[in-house]
Amino acid sequence: MLSDQHLKEIEELKRRYQHPQSVVLAALWMWQDEHGWVSGEGMKYIAGLLGIPIHHVYGVVSFYTMFNRAPVGKHKIEVCTNVSCMLRNSDQILKHIQDRLHIGVGQSTPDGKFTLVETECLGSCGTAPVMQIGDQYYEQLDDARVDKILSELR
Amino acid sequence: MDPLLLPPIPDLHRIEVYEARGGYEMLRKALGMKPDDVTEEVKKSNLRGRGGACFPTGLKWTFMPKKTDKPKYLCVNGDESEPGTFKDRQIFERNPHLMIEGTIIAAYAMGASTCYLYIRGEYKKWIEMVQKAVDDAYAHGFIGENILGSSFSTQLYIHRGAGAYICGEESSLMNSIEGERGYPRVKPPFPAQFGLWGCPTTINNVETIANVPIIIRLGWEAYGNIGHPKHPGPLLVGVSGHVNAPGVFELPTGVPLTEIIQKYAGGVPGGKKIKAVIPGGSSTMILRGDQIQGVTMDAEGLKAAGSSVGTAGMIVMDEDTDLIRVITRITAFYHHESCGQCTPCREGTGWMHKILNRFVAGDATMTDLDLLLDVANNIEGNTICALGDAAAWPVQSMIKRFRDEFEQRAKKSPAAPALVAVQA
Numbered sequence: 001m002l003s004d005q006h007l008k009e010i011e012e013l014k015r016r017y018q019h020p021q022s023v024v025l026a027a028l029w030m031w032q033d034e035h036g037w038v039s040g041e042g043m044k045y046i047a048g049l050l051g052i053p054i055h056h057v058y059g060v061v062s063f064y065t066m067f068n069r070a071p072v073g074k075h076k077i078e079v080c081t082n083v084s085c086m087l088r089n090s091d092q093i094l095k096h097i098q099d100r101l102h103i104g105v106g107q108s109t110p111d112g113k114f115t116l117v118e119t120e121c122l123g124s125c126g127t128a129p130v131m132q133i134g135d136q137y138y139e140q141l142d143d144a145r146v147d148k149i150l151s152e153l154r
Numbered sequence: 155m156d157p158l159l160l161p162p163i164p165d166l167h168r169i170e171v172y173e174a175r176g177g178y179e180m181l182r183k184a185l186g187m188k189p190d191d192v193t194e195e196v197k198k199s200n201l202r203g204r205g206g207a208c209f210p211t212g213l214k215w216t217f218m219p220k221k222t223d224k225p226k227y228l229c230v231n232g233d234e235s236e237p238g239t240f241k242d243r244q245i246f247e248r249n250p251h252l253m254i255e256g257t258i259i260a261a262y263a264m265g266a267s268t269c270y271l272y273i274r275g276e277y278k279k280w281i282e283m284v285q286k287a288v289d290d291a292y293a294h295g296f297i298g299e300n301i302l303g304s305s306f307s308t309q310l311y312i313h314r315g316a317g318a319y320i321c322g323e324e325s326s327l328m329n330s331i332e333g334e335r336g337y338p339r340v341k342p343p344f345p346a347q348f349g350l351w352g353c354p355t356t357i358n359n360v361e362t363i364a365n366v367p368i369i370i371r372l373g374w375e376a377y378g379n380i381g382h383p384k385h386p387g388p389l390l391v392g393v394s395g396h397v398n399a400p401g402v403f404e405l406p407t408g409v410p411l412t413e414i415i416q417k418y419a420g421g422v423p424g425g426k427k428i429k430a431v432i433p434g435g436s437s438t439m440i441l442r443g444d445q446i447q448g449v450t451m452d453a454e455g456l457k458a459a460g461s462s463v464g465t466a467g468m469i470v471m472d473e474d475t476d477l478i479r480v481i482t483r484i485t486a487f488y489h490h491e492s493c494g495q496c497t498p499c500r501e502g503t504g505w506m507h508k509i510l511n512r513f514v515a516g517d518a519t520m521t522d523l524d525l526l527l528d529v530a531n532n533i534e535g536n537t538i539c540a541l542g543d544a545a546a547w548p549v550q551s552m553i554k555r556f557r558d559e560f561e562q563r564a565k566k567s568p569a570a571p572a573l574v575a576v577q578a
Contacts, residue, residue: 016268016311018351021333025316029275052333063335063493066275066317082237083436083483084394084469120319120487121237121436122276125394125467126401135278 001045006030010049020050024060028067037068065120073108073115075153078132081118084125093129094118096143100150113154155380157404158368158388159361160248167283169290172251178296180367184259185304192263196366198374200386204241205231205322205359206435206464207540208385208453214356217346218264224353228266229331230257232273232360233315233322236435237487238467241390242360244402246273246280249364250287254310256366258297261308264356268309271360272327275316285312319491323539324357326493337493338539361390381406382452385463391451392467393419396426396475407452414451415470426472430556434464436484437544439551443473461551477559481552482510488545499542502533506549513563520564527553 002010009030013023027049031042038061047054061067068076077097081090094116098104101114108115124130127139131146138149165171172178184192197212218226230253234242245253253271261269271288273281288310291297299307313331315321321330325339328350349355365387369377378386389407391414394400398420405414411431415421422428428443433451439461441449449459456463471480489503509526512518526549534546553560 016309017331017333019332022313022331024333025275025314025330028316029314050333059335060333064275064316064318081483082487083432083480084238086480086483087395087469087471087475120490121235121239123234123240123243123274125238125240125469126392128394128400132276137279 002027002030002034002049006034007049014050021052021056023050024052024057025064028057028061028064032067037071074113075133076115076117078117078119078122080120080122080124080128080130080132082121084121085128085130088128090129092143093131093141093146096146097150100147114150155388155404155406159252159364159390160244160402160404166249167247167251167287169251169287169294172249173294176371177251178255178291178294180370181255181258181296182302184262184370185302185306189263189265192259192370195374196263196369199369199377200374200384201362201365201369201377202385202453203359204361204365204389204465206236206437208463211358211362211365214346214358215260215264217344218354218356219346220265222354225268226264226266227350227353227355228257228261228264228269229324229327229350229355229357230269230271230360230363231322231324231327231357232271232277233319233327234277234360235274235319235322236437236465236467237484238392238394238432238435238469239465240392240394240467241402241465243277243280244390245360245364246277246284250284251291252367253284253360253364254287254291254296256363257310258301258308259366259370260356260358260363261310262301262306266308266356268311270331270350271310271312272321272331273312273314274321275314278314281312281314288312318493319487320493320539320541323541326539327357328355335493337495338541340538382408382450382454385453389451389466391418392465393470394467395470396422396428396472397470398423405451408450408455411446411449411451411468414468419470422470422472424472426474428470429473429475430471430477430480432469432471432548433459433461433466435467436469436487437540437547438462438464439547440477440555441551442555445555477552477556478510478513478563481548482507482514484548485510485545488541492541492545496537496542498533498536499545502529502542503545505529506533506545513560516563516565518560518564520561523553523557523560523564526560 014020027046043057047057129141193215201211202208318336320326321336326336330336345355403418453463485507489507492499494500530546530549533542
């Protein structure tokens with residue numbers, strides 16, 4: 001289910017396009033905002049809402065990397081390791097987070113607070129190394145700054 | 155040159171400040187011109203697209219049919235995902251109204267009834283900033299029905315992506331707006347004939363569109379005199395990697411790469427030598443440090459040097475950089491981002507990544523070097539979209555310009571078995 005507010009927004013968004021299918025990304029964002037990840041139930045619900053086949057929604061969800069297809073921790077940490085960040089020591093940032101949280105890349109802490117993943121270029125190369133946690137960018141990282149950020153999120 | 159795209163005016167992102175500085179006056183001026191005259195002005199200015207391909211913008215606009223029963227669309231591409239590129243974000247943050255004004259002028263020139271601004275999903279914060287600017291522009295009558303009392307009406311909507319580099323490719327971007335997987339389309343038909351929902355569509359980069367009000371203000375002649383005559387105008391140059399002061403610098407086209415690195419980006423830390431430069435985003439061909447002397451940041455200068463200006467997102471690497479790791483990481487990126495439609499790209503990027511991992515691990519042989527080049531050469535030109543080329547060029551240029559690095563890593567293997575020619 002989606003909130004009434006989101007359902008209202010979807011109706012408004014439908015008017016912006018020739019076909020309601022265009023709203024699928026926005027609807028998936030709303031589902032993920034409310035539920036944390038996009039489940040089969042969510043895909044079925046959105047398919048019904050937009051009048052499109054469920055396999056189409058699945059096709060979309062599996063194409064775009066920002067949709068979580070399984071539950072993730074409360075804070076999803078995405079560390080950019082692409083070339084500009086790599087040149088400015090993103091390896092160390094990634095290692096430091098793993099050491100601190102005692103998890104590997106692609107894993108979550110047992111308390112469900114953090115999930116750690118590597119990500120592709122975040123478009124923040126001038127302030128590398130960079131990570132994203134939820135919607136927030138954290139730039140010009142070093143170990144001390146990472147420690148501070150993580151302790152504030154705890 | 156005083157900055158035109160990102161002038162250092164406090165709070166310029168606010169519509170009151172933008173208007174007080176003459177903002178939206180160029181929209182008013184353009185609405186007083188004939189649409190074709192606006193296009194002609196842009197055409198004569200020699201503005202070339204800032205998204206990577208450097209295609210002449212005015213010419214692109216003329217591809218839109220004049221007479222059609224279908225609605226026409228303008229898409230503004232803010233997917234900005236090419237590694238080393240972080241310029242459009244500056245426009246979103248510091249001067250969103252310039253982009254909005256340019257969008258409406260472009261829509262008027264082409265007769266577009268709806269504009270979609272596509273912004274990558276990760277830029278949530280910037281989407282919110284731009285949405286605020288769009289809302290304000292609607293409220294002030296710069297977007298919507300009968301703009302500034304004219305007979306012209308157009309809408310502007312933001313469409314948020316969800317994490318896919320390929321959606322910066324124009325036909326993939328349209329599919330993404332249609333709610334599809336972001337697969338590039340076979341061309342022809344080109345977007346101007348068969349774009350969004352089969353209707354005439356033009357796709358322009360954010361920075362390209364932001365140049366439009368500047369052209370209207372200065373006039374094509376004065377604009378064309380900024381920087382390199384064949385690729386004129388202000389250019390947002392990004393510098394990242396091994397420099398003291400990375401960032402985005404607004405410069406006229408035609409500034410030497412060495413000057414950009416030394417004067418604007420603060421030089422290389424520790425005074426180290428430059429080993430390599432990727433001049434315009436990760437898909438542009440890598441240059442040796444000793445090749446960049448006298449090379450200028452513009453389409454012509456970089457073409458002559460054996461690379462391309464791309465998005466002007468320069469990545470600088472000092473003398474201690476392990477270039478095998480660099481090319482392996484870049485190739486991993488293209489493998490990850492390949493949409494999977496075309497076999498050469500889907501499989502080839504994975505093969506290149508596997509071979510490069512052997513070089514990283516020290517397990518590669520000289521035969522692997524030939525194989526790597528062979529795979530790259532068989533991706534290039536054999537795919538629906540340019541992602542295949544974008545994956546092949548860094549590998550090809552790295553082998554061409556740093557062959558010694560590969561050879562040092564390769565095991566001195568026994569004579570490799572000769573490849574047997576297969577008759578078709």
